[in-house]
Each structure stands twice: as structure tokens, then as C-alpha cells.
Amino acid sequence: MSDRTPLLELASLDAGYGDLQILTDVDLRVDDGEYVTIVGPNGAGKSTAMKSVFGLTTYMDGTIAFRGDPIHDAESSEIIDHGITYVPQSGNIFTSLTVRENLEMGVFTEDEFPQETLEMVFDYFPILEERQQQRAGTMSGGQRQMLAMGAALMSDPDLLLLDEPSAGLAPDLVDDLFDRIDEINDGGTAVLMVEQNAKEALRRCDRGYVLVNGENAYDGPGRELLDNQEVRQRFLGG
Structure with a gap:
């Protein structure tokens, strides 16, 4: 893990919608130029975590920082200006x-x-x-x-947030779309993606996070999570 200031860091984040808390004590980081995927079962809080980065949820506690600067109180328009x-x-x-x-x-x-x-x-x-x-x-x-x-x-942008980019696409289009995302990342843009096609996402990304019930369950290099027997049995269909 890099000792440099992360491009994006969520630390002990609590967030949700109104009075409904979805995320509890969530930690996540994306380094410069990195490709990170969030996976997990339906209702795990994946999209909530991503929307929280963009100021679209109710912030409750913890920190969201971009290049070391807190952005959890920023409006979406300001977050775009950050990159x-x-x-x-x-x-x-x-x-x-x-x-x-x-x-x-x-x-x-x-x-x-x-x-x-x-x-x-x-x-x-x-x-x-x-x-x-x-x-x-x-x-x-x-x-x-x-x-x-x-x-x-x-x-x-320095960081591109993608929420379920392959949802609803025909299978023959999914690989092509993932190839384009790979190219964007190879071009220097960091990517944080929430994706239902967990196996393919973990196969391609640098690192992954598995959320369960709004909390961190597993994290590590994408390939390691893909090869983790417990992760495979619980979340990837074996």
C-alpha cells in the first residue's frame, strides 16, 4: 500500500439517506491512476458509497477526502471542480x-x-x-x-466514478465496455466502479472492496479477492 496521500479516501464513513443510515464505518481508498471496484450483494451499500463521494447522500460521520482535502461537506458542483x-x-x-x-x-x-x-x-x-x-x-x-x-x-477528470456501467447490456457488449474502461484507466484516469458483474470487475481492477450490509467485509488486489475461496462462495457463485 502506498504511503502517499491517496487520491480519494473514505475513512470511518457513516452515510445514508435522511435518517436512514446505510454505511457504517466504511473505509476505502483510490490512489492516483488506480482502478478500484466495489462489489457485494444487493443492498450492500455499494452505490451509496459512490454517491457519497459525489455529495448525493446524507453525510453522518467520518471523512471523505480528495488529495487530502475534506469534501464530505461539498456540493456536487464543487466536487466536479476538484476533478x-x-x-x-x-x-x-x-x-x-x-x-x-x-x-x-x-x-x-x-x-x-x-x-x-x-x-x-x-x-x-x-x-x-x-x-x-x-x-x-x-x-x-x-x-x-x-x-x-x-x-x-x-x-x-482525475477520478471517474462509474455506477453499474454494464447493467442492462447484452452480454456481447459487456466485454467491449470493460475494454473501454481499461483504456480510460490506462490513459491515466483513476476509476472507482460499482459493478454487478463482480468476477469480471475483479479480474480487471487493481484493487477491490467487498461491502456487506453497509460495512467493509473484504478488500485487496482484485485477483486475490477473485481467488479467495470464501469470497467466491459467498459472493461470486463459487
Whole structure:
């Protein structure tokens, strides 16, 4: 484990929604350029942990820090300015806008349009360049997910948060999507992902966390968790 200040660190985090506490004493870290996955059973608090990073839950106790600076009291707009973007599981594109307009919305607060970043996004997702004038609502599920990730990358974030990116996709599209996420991470963007396809996510990531009932259960290198017999039997179907 690195002794350097983590890019992102959750320490003893308690969080939930209103008076309902979901997370209890959760610890998690992501280092610069790292690819980290959160897995666990339904209702384990995976998405709550991710939403907490982006200021979308009720903070109760503990710390969320980005590059050592506490952000648990920050608004989502401020968190974006820190260098974090978030792709929710659903409702993550503007269906009435074109592909190009969706990408432009990813940087609507910036004074100058980042043409170089747009080219980077097109390198990751060539279909977006081909379909720039297509209405986003007419795209397939896989294409919409690529557009949502492309828009999130337009601000060139240090950390990309992905909530269940493969949900609802046909099996033949899932590997392709994971390949694109690998490429984004290889390009230097740290990734924190919540994913239902736990085996594939752990196979590809640097490190993983298993949450159960809103608490840390296991953590370690993705491959080690994948090979852990207890983790496999309890959470990965053997």
C-alpha cells in the first residue's frame, strides 16, 4: 500500500439517506491512476458509497477526502471542480440532445471548449464521432453508456466514478465496455466502479472492496479477492 496521500479516501464513513443510515464505518481508498471496484450483494451499500463521494447522500460521520482535502461537506458542483465526475446507472444522458450536445454539456461551465479532450473521447469511443448529430435517445443501450462516459470525461477528470456501467447490456457488449474502461484507466484516469458483474470487475481492477450490509467485509488486489475461496462462495457463485 502506498504511503502517499491517496487520491480519494473514505475513512470511518457513516452515510445514508435522511435518517436512514446505510454505511457504517466504511473505509476505502483510490490512489492516483488506480482502478478500484466495489462489489457485494444487493443492498450492500455499494452505490451509496459512490454517491457519497459525489455529495448525493446524507453525510453522518467520518471523512471523505480528495488529495487530502475534506469534501464530505461539498456540493456536487464543487466536487466536479476538484476533478471528480460521476456516471450514474440510469438517467445519465440528455435524450433530446444530440451526441455532440451531450458531450458539450460535460464542459458547459468552462470558458473554452477543450478540443483536445474531445479528440481523446473520440479515440476511446469512435462511435460517438460517427454519430455526433444523432439524437442520444435513439442510440442503443451500449452506445448511451459510452456517451455518458464520454461526457463525464470531457472535463478531463482525475477520478471517474462509474455506477453499474454494464447493467442492462447484452452480454456481447459487456466485454467491449470493460475494454473501454481499461483504456480510460490506462490513459491515466483513476476509476472507482460499482459493478454487478463482480468476477469480471475483479479480474480487471487493481484493487477491490467487498461491502456487506453497509460495512467493509473484504478488500485487496482484485485477483486475490477473485481467488479467495470464501469470497467466491459467498459472493461470486463459487
